[in-house]
Amino acid sequence: MKRIADSTVRRLSLYLRFLEEFEARGLTTISSEELAARGGTTSAQVRKDLSFFGSFGKRGLGYSVGELASRLREILGLGREWKVIIIGAGKIGAALAQYHGFRQRGFRIVAVYDNDPAKIGRALDGFRIRAMSDLVDDARRDPVDIAVLAVPAQAAQAVADLAVRAGIKAIMNFAPQQLHVPDSVALKTVNMAMELEGLSFALTNREST
Amino acid sequence: MKRIADSTVRRLSLYLRFLEEFEARGLTTISSEELAARGGTTSAQVRKDLSFFGSFGKRGLGYSVGELASRLREILGLGREWKVIIIGAGKIGAALAQYHGFRQRGFRIVAVYDNDPAKIGRALDGFRIRAMSDLVDDARRDPVDIAVLAVPAQAAQAVADLAVRAGIKAIMNFAPQQLHVPDSVALKTVNMAMELEGLSFALTNREST
DNA sequence: CGTAACTTGTGAAGAAATTCACAAACACGA
């Protein structure tokens, strides 16, 4: 199978979001043109993105909203539930643990970890915060799919190494730190300072043509 | 001037981060090769990225860490202080308001807004939470550069419109919602659920070659 | 049934981004 670009996957997520909106409004079919308009892209792009995975539409008519949504869920691997742990019960970790938007999409937070003795054992939105020393055993007993890292930058690499050792296969990193993980582990880093710098660049270089 | 790709700007941010690390360690010169190794890219890429803005290196030697860092800061528009407001004093908004990593990089949070009467007037990390009705007047009196949106998705577009009306020139959006703003306003959306879906896709499609 | 109006799926063209590859510049040691 051909390698699918990151940007394609990102757009598929977006399409799914729009389809769910349409579904909620009771619409049953949608054209690539309409889908493109919402997503700020072109109808050819939409069709090309989908064509990597098959042909889901009907010529002259468009796509069945429900069917395309469920095909996209399948493609994105959202048919199942993913087990997620959060490491670092600080400000960002707590916000994420309490955020219910993830569960709706099949990402179930199963535990929260921290290494601060003052936090371990305390409750956080229904979770009792667990010690880092429990992580490997816990994950061996009950495998975890994704680890969300919300620890300080200096600790991030060591924590990532531990997560890898615990058998975790994907990491979403919020620490402003470039992490190194084996190729077999999927990694995404969200660096908010970098996003702000992108805005700063845009503001600074607006006047020039 | 040629249009600079988003991915290029992103890498420049990254390079700057590494340079600051090197600077802290007291190193004075660095080669594109070393810079590339940290960033997971190639030396040619590094040199090409920089070449859009000038030639900052010395052949046979590499780049002066301090000088390149300050050139990058200039390019990214980090020479000045940017005024930032946070709209939505919920879990994510509070985490961001209390996060000191932004100020270090020249992004100064000047106010936090919310529309919940129970929250307005309360203190949040030194800020008194202000009412949405103050936003336009406040911003007219004392212009703001960037608005960070941390409100529920349903409210996001209306809040963005208000921010635009208040003269804000850049928006960083955390709501899982596609926003429409005039071309003159820079927009970045961080959608964490979409990032997770990217991991889900990677995990699902790992076995296939 | 025939035709008009749509819309998909996809090769081919075009644009953009990345990598290659090498001349030119420089440091340094003998």
Next chain:
DNA sequence: TCGTGTTTGTGAATTTCTTCACAAGTTACG
């Protein structure tokens, strides 16, 4: 001063991504 070993800056080649454009399929309707 000369030769050796580096490393930059950049056109050219290559790869990747996006857009174009159109045949083919479908519906609607008289």
